[in-house]
Amino acid sequence: MDTMRDRLAPAVSRLLDEDPRVAVVLAEIGRDGFTDAWRRHPDRVINVGIREQLLVGAGAGLALTGMRPILHTFASFLVERPFEQVKLDLGHQGVGAVLVSAAASFDWPAGGYTHMAPGDVALLDTLDGWTVHVPGHPDEAEALLRHAVAAGDDKVYVRLSVQSNADRRPVDGKHFVTVREGSSGVVIAVGPLLDAVLTATEGLDATVLYATTVRPFDAAALRRATETAGTDVVLVEPYLAGTSASAANDALRDVSHRVLGLGVRRAELRRYGTAEEHTAAHGLDARSLRERISAFLGTRAGAGIASAPDA
Structure with missing residues (x-):
């Protein structure tokens, strides 16, 4: 079975084709999966390099222009390292984005503690107005990503993991x-x-x-x-x-x-x-x-x- 992250680039690429408001911002990690999408939409697939604060700041800037940005990197680099930008550039300015993480709490132990983020959801809990999705299967991840993009201009966090349940369950982005x-x-x-x-x-x-x-x-x-x-x-x-x-x-x-x-x-x-x-x-x-x-x-x-x- 493919992983949740395996589904990310194909799913986001389809969203880029379908919706001119959608943009994706990367910080090196995951860039190879978006090569074809970048060729089709060079103005809406942006790689800022290893600059996670800029990743969030650029996404907030896109949101201020009416775009629906999807920001992607490891959870520790998406929530923890640029937390000030998450708090101010998104929250304080009243704009939304879809943050899609990888590596979860400890999906890649070889990366060491710098690549682990067990406190990411608790950290977002200190801010107001965030929706947090934690899919348990690749099919659920794709469905919840679409929910997130369609959620107006809300602030949404989609937490991906290589760990997965054997079977998918019905998800609607709201209910247990x-x-x-x-x-x-x-x-x-x-x-x-x-x-x-x-x-x-x-x-x-x-x-x-x-x-x-x-x-x-x-x-x-x-x-x-x-x-x-x-x-x-x-x-x-x-x-x-x-x-x-x-x-x-x-x-x-x-x-x-x-x-x-x-x-x-x-x-x-x-x-x-x-x-x-x-x-x-x-x-x-x-x-x-x-x-x-x-x-x-x-x-x-x-x-x-x-x-x-x-x-």
Whole structure:
């Protein structure tokens, strides 16, 4: 199966052909995928070089002229390094863009910590008005990218990953999807962690919600789920643990509830390894998730899940 990022250049190239408002701004990374699109639209495919602050500034300038810019590079270079420009050039000036990242939290461990961004969504949470999509399958990524481009002049972040679920799910750019129903708690699986969550909760009496759009947070879906599943909530996110805890707490602010946030831990892993080894080290593999979810919900973890590799 191709990856989410494999879909990016073909999908954006089609959008460039279809919509004269669309422009793409790159900072070297990913440029080869847009060679043909640049030949067709040399004024709307722009490579600023390794200048990530300029990447965002140029995108904001295009937005000020009425264009719908798509900005792409690794998450650490798209959200963290040019954060001042994201805050001021886009937010303060009241213009939007579609930021499409790659490398997720630790997709390329060989790149080291400079190429990891587990705090990207939490950082965007300090700003107002951002929509955040976290697809879990290449088909979902393409669909959510189209939602993002069509979203008027909004500020949208599309977080791509090489990690993927086996099957696509229906996504509409707004709502959580109910995948499994139970009565002992609610587990919200974000993006590419759905398959691990489904394996981890097999045989447990828990409702599983699938989230590919995490901002705005679908509070209504969570409240509906808690009506039959109870108000113990587990968030399983592929970025910094607890990023959506405040959103879940706000959704249930008028009822007694508990929230457990699982995700990438704050402690830096100073080994390279593989993405799968990082996943296990952060406790996001199916076996670790089952132990932690079962303990929180008060249910017994069953057998049948292979042991995670030693961290």
